[in-house]
Amino acid sequence: MTLYRRVVLITVSAVACLSAAAVYDVTSGTDDAIAVPVPDARVAGYCHTLHQELPSKVIGLSRHDLKTRSDLVAGWGNPAIVLRCGVQRPLVDNDPNADGVDVDGVGWSIEQRPGGTFRLTTTLRKAYVEVTLPKKFAGDVGPLSDLADAVKKSIPVA
Numbered sequence: 001m002t003l004y005r006r007v008v009l010i011t012v013s014a015v016a017c018l019s020a021a022a023v024y025d026v027t028s029g030t031d032d033a034i035a036v037p038v039p040d041a042r043v044a045g046y047c048h049t050l051h052q053e054l055p056s057k058v059i060g061l062s063r064h065d066l067k068t069r070s071d072l073v074a075g076w077g078n079p080a081i082v083l084r085c086g087v088q089r090p091l092v093d094n095d096p097n098a099d100g101v102d103v104d105g106v107g108w109s110i111e112q113r114p115g116g117t118f119r120l121t122t123t124l125r126k127a128y129v130e131v132t133l134p135k136k137f138a139g140d141v142g143p144l145s146d147l148a149d150a151v152k153k154s155i156p157v158a
Helices: 003-021 041-053 142-154
Strands: 061-064 073-076 081-087 100-103 106-112 118-122 128-133
Touching (some): 041 081, 100 142, 106 142, 128 142
Antiparallel strands (some): 061 073, 081 128, 106 118
16 A cells, blocks of 8 residues: 555544544533534435425524534533534334333434433434434423424425
């Protein structure tokens, strides 16, 4: 392997590691970069439409730009309620005994995360939308209720 090729591989590896490390941590309340999903073109189209439909407020918290600027991510409040559109189907959906909830006509799978946060992901839609709730909003379906109309208008049922 040539020296040039080694340098390129090392550089690409370093960038990948740094990108993976720059994932939003809702437990810290920091507004670090959020991992942006990489959906196919069809799903990205649904996500773009969702981005335009998202409310300016969720449970009274104002929407704000996150360090990661993309039509695939949005945030409200601090610590932020974070929405990512175009994520992969969560593994928890393979478990017939997994927790789930239907809020205003949108189904969500529920995963409790370290630090008391929750990750909720839409079910039975043509694109998966993930909402991460900081610990202080655990058990509050208000954010999901505020997002339901935008999801229903933008992302068809599968």
